[in-house]
Amino acid sequence: MSNESLTLYKLIILFILDKVDFAMTNAQISDFILEKEYTNYFNIQQAISELVDSELIIRHTIRNSSHYKITPSGQETLEFFNTKISDAIKKDIEEYLHVNKYTLREEVSTISDYFQSKKDEYMVRCQVKERGTAIIDLSIAVPTEDEAILICNSWKSKSQDVYAYLIRTLMNPDN
Secondary structure, rough: OOOOHHHHHHHHHHHHHOOOOOEHHHHHHHHHHHHHHOHHHHHHHHHHHHHOOOEEEEEEEEEEEEEEOOHHHHHHHHHHHHHOOEEHHHEHHHHHHHHHHHHHHHHHEEEEEEEEEEEEEEEEEEEEEOOOOEEEEEEEEEHHHHHHHHHHHHHHHHHHHHHHHHHHHHHOOOO
């Protein structure tokens, strides 16, 4: 792979991350680039790794998923080299984000993770974020790792019900 190709892949990733107001997962970035057949998975991972190493994007890991966000240095770099991305690629990205932005944001806004806090105790942290602000942030202590994993795995599908229950219960003091 040429340096010019790798530079283009990096700029594509920076452009994508600059167009959203939330962190995107490795899978979300890779899916778009692979779907458009711009390059292969290994080149994407190399580009992402080099962007992280040069601090143009930051990585945050939640469970087994890496989330990426562009840094101010990444935005400056993109501004400087923006013309190296063809208008056709920019249009592809903008159309993809226009169609999928809500789904992409939804995928990364419901977060759950756990850690062992004491012997025979795990803390599970479940969040729903909207525009970077937690609208619910719930921590629960459970005795086993299996229970922690089960709660994390259930959070995405149950978070709206839990939120609605909490609001309904807390707003009605007679119950």
